[in-house]
Amino acid sequence: MNTFEANYKNPRTLTPVDVTTVQERVYQSLRLGLLKGEFLPGEQVSIRGLAEALGTSAMPVRDAVARLIAERAIEQSGPRMLRIAPYLASDHENYIRVRMQLEGYAAERAASAPRNPVLIEALKRHNESIREALEAKDLDAALAGNQAFHFELYRAGGYPQLLDIISTLWLRTGPIVASARRDEALFERIFNNGVRIHNDVIGAVAQRDRVAARRAINLDIRSSHLSIRRFYKLASGGADGAGG
Amino acid sequence: MNTFEANYKNPRTLTPVDVTTVQERVYQSLRLGLLKGEFLPGEQVSIRGLAEALGTSAMPVRDAVARLIAERAIEQSGPRMLRIAPYLASDHENYIRVRMQLEGYAAERAASAPRNPVLIEALKRHNESIREALEAKDLDAALAGNQAFHFELYRAGGYPQLLDIISTLWLRTGPIVASARRDEALFERIFNNGVRIHNDVIGAVAQRDRVAARRAINLDIRSSHLSIRRFYKLASGGADGAGG
DNA sequence: GACAATTTAGTGTGATCACATATCTCAGAT
DNA sequence: ATCTGAGATATGTGATCACACTAAATTGTC
Numbered sequence A, B: 001m002n003t004f005e006a007n008y009k010n011p012r013t014l015t016p017v018d019v020t021t022v023q024e025r026v027y028q029s030l031r032l033g034l035l036k037g038e039f040l041p042g043e044q045v046s047i048r049g050l051a052e053a054l055g056t057s058a059m060p061v062r063d064a065v066a067r068l069i070a071e072r073a074i075e076q077s078g079p080r081m082l083r084i085a086p087y088l089a090s091d092h093e094n095y096i097r098v099r100m101q102l103e104g105y106a107a108e109r110a111a112s113a114p115r116n117p118v119l120i121e122a123l124k125r126h127n128e129s130i131r132e133a134l135e136a137k138d139l140d141a142a143l144a145g146n147q148a149f150h151f152e153l154y155r156a157g158g159y160p161q162l163l164d165i166i167s168t169l170w171l172r173t174g175p176i177v178a179s180a181r182r183d184e185a186l187f188e189r190i191f192n193n194g195v196r197i198h199n200d201v202i203g204a205v206a207q208r209d210r211v212a213a214r215r216a217i218n219l220d221i222r223s224s225h226l227s228i229r230r231f232y233k234l235a236s237g238g239a240d241g242a243g244g
Numbered sequence C: 001g002a003c004a005a006t007t008t009a010g011t012g013t014g015a016t017c018a019c020a021t022a023t024c025t026c027a028g029a030t
Numbered sequence D: 001a002t003c004t005g006a007g008a009t010a011t012g013t014g015a016t017c018a019c020a021c022t023a024a025a026t027t028g029t030c
Helices: A001-006 A024-033 A049-054 A058-071 A088-114 A117-135 A139-156 A160-182 A184-208 A210-235 B005-006 B022-035 B047-054 B059-070 B088-111 B117-135 B139-156 B158-180 B184-206 B210-235
Strands: A076-077 A083-084 B074-078 B083-084
Touching: A001 B117, A024 A083, A024 A160, A049 A058, A058 A076, A058 B059, A058 B139, A088 A139, A088 A160, A088 A184, A088 A210, A088 B088, A117 A139, A117 A184, A139 A160, A139 A184, A160 A184, A160 A210, A160 B088, A184 A210, B022 B047, B022 B059, B022 B158, B047 B059, B047 B117, B074 B158, B088 B139, B088 B158, B088 B184, B088 B210, B117 B139, B117 B184, B139 B158, B139 B184, B158 B184, B184 B210
Parallel strands: none
Antiparallel strands: A076 A083, B074 B083
């Protein structure tokens, strides 16, 4: 060991520096923001605006936005205009149907996998965290808990490719669900109902009943969808919320 | 009418100029190339290389590639390296399962829609064009006909959102299927079998039997998948073909 | 002649600039 | 007070350059 190494003893304790590209971090950041409901459906965004908010130049944002456009989370609303995918009743209805197919399938797979007590515990934990968040009126935490519950289940379903497609779909419906936060009472009703249905899901997975698992997940998706639709129907009368 | 208008009578016959962005055309071009099998799975690509081949600068290609990365058609194979998504047996198997869910669902929807003689005729026409292409040993045309058949059916299923996701999946499995062209005999066997199965699909749709439609489409997907898998298993012994 | 070290060519990434064209702002006329 | 118009601001798009880094090619050495 020479003097250099002696002076800087045990360099292995150094925290590894983040080696990912700026573009990737911007992408992940925007993705998270969409799922957390920090953007409203139909809201206009600009590359330079996002770049400034994120403290970078325009270039990495440009690449990240291109990816989000491919995922239909962001769309071009004109020749030189970008916006978050707006809420359109019929389109959203269709996405819900696709989600029921895919998430139902993932749930079915998770339920028919070998018995997995760790999974059951994790699901219970997530569901409990939603319930606690609702009691504390922490809507962000409730949203995050719900997401954690679903993806824990789907991850157990087996393959990453399916998870990938589902998460792309959440990127589109995410801002819409999250925007229901504006009606706090409705939001709480949706998620209280969700907690109850999640218990059915957990029961189905514990008993390895794939039909019941699929049905429960589909009920969860559909019932929250119906509430959201009602919310937008009411909102379109007075307040903003639905972008054009 | 003044002299100007008189001199340039009936300006409506002017062909509209292409107003889309370069980026968009590059994206569509790469997309088509992937589906036509002009790229091999695992093949390395470079932004500058594609830009030169397409006669543009790097910038539009960069945006287009970012979109294709989001669709998992292109992936980063290293810190500064891009390649077409390679063939990985287990991953591909998973994609096939997802495709069976979604395309089966789309077929089911198409079959349960109101009776549509125009659709039936179109499907028959596409299937006939595959058969003719195989007779003429025009593999490109057979591939295109197969794609036309499937998407005609799925389009009839109803909603564009589902079509959108399915076409993203084709973008990933497309180069893999297309690369089976290297074994001409196998390729012909796959598609001859396909033509036969397509007739079952047409029959199911004509009789509005959604269960049969779903089963037939799933059989089509699965049986061609099995052949492809065998092809790659054999190819991995001697020739190249599987990248990665 | 075989192998290792070094140079060279090529890569994605990020920054910056120019441009055409949208949308917004605000004065001026009716 | 309302509408019209021009000017100002901001937008995505495309091009170009610099940079850090990788992989291939080339040179030098034994």
